[in-house]
Amino acid sequence: MAKFDDEGQLFKTKILLPTAEDNYRFNFELRQGNVVCSLTGELHEKEAPLADNCDGMKGDGRITCNDGRTRRLRWLLTSCIGGHGRSIAGKGENFFFGFDHNKDRALDQLAKAQRAN
Numbered sequence: 001m002a003k004f005d006d007e008g009q010l011f012k013t014k015i016l017l018p019t020a021e022d023n024y025r026f027n028f029e030l031r032q033g034n035v036v037c038s039l040t041g042e043l044h045e046k047e048a049p050l051a052d053n054c055d056g057m058k059g060d061g062r063i064t065c066n067d068g069r070t071r072r073l074r075w076l077l078t079s080c081i082g083g084h085g086r087s088i089a090g091k092g093e094n095f096f097f098g099f100d101h102n103k104d105r106a107l108d109q110l111a112k113a114q115r116a117n
Contacts (some may be wrong), residue, residue, distance in 0.1 A: 001096035001106045002030055002039075004069070005114075011037065011097075030063075031040060037065035038099075054080035063087070063095055071095050084107075084113035 003010040004048045011030035030037040041061020061073040069092065075085025082100030098109025 001099070001112070002109045004093045004094065004095050007095040031062070035065055035067055037063050039063050039073075041075070061085070078109065082109055084109040084116070086113045086116060
């Protein structure tokens with residue numbers, strides 16, 4: 001789940017976390033109406049920890065949309081299947097996102113992103 005803070009509508013997509021096969025990089029497309037955004041980034045840690053020890057892993061990224069919006073991002077894993085992130089300070093509205101294994105938990109992660117400083 002993802003959204004810009006000036007809009008009520010959510011972007012929704014299924015994601016998979018990057019692995020060594022992907023060189024720890026990811027690229028996802030988000031669509032909402034006529035707006036299409038590309039979310040790209042990578043893990044800071046090049047060697048993922050054991051499956052039960054992902055909490056605290058961080059990454060950087062960028063979102064670029066066909067309406068001209070571009071933001072740098074930072075995100076945090078809260079488990080091996082969930083986490084949240086937001087745009088890094090800059091001009092324009094903020095971008096927030098949350099992900100987890102189901103919609104309700106993803107919405108909870110999105111709320112965490114919106115509350116984080």
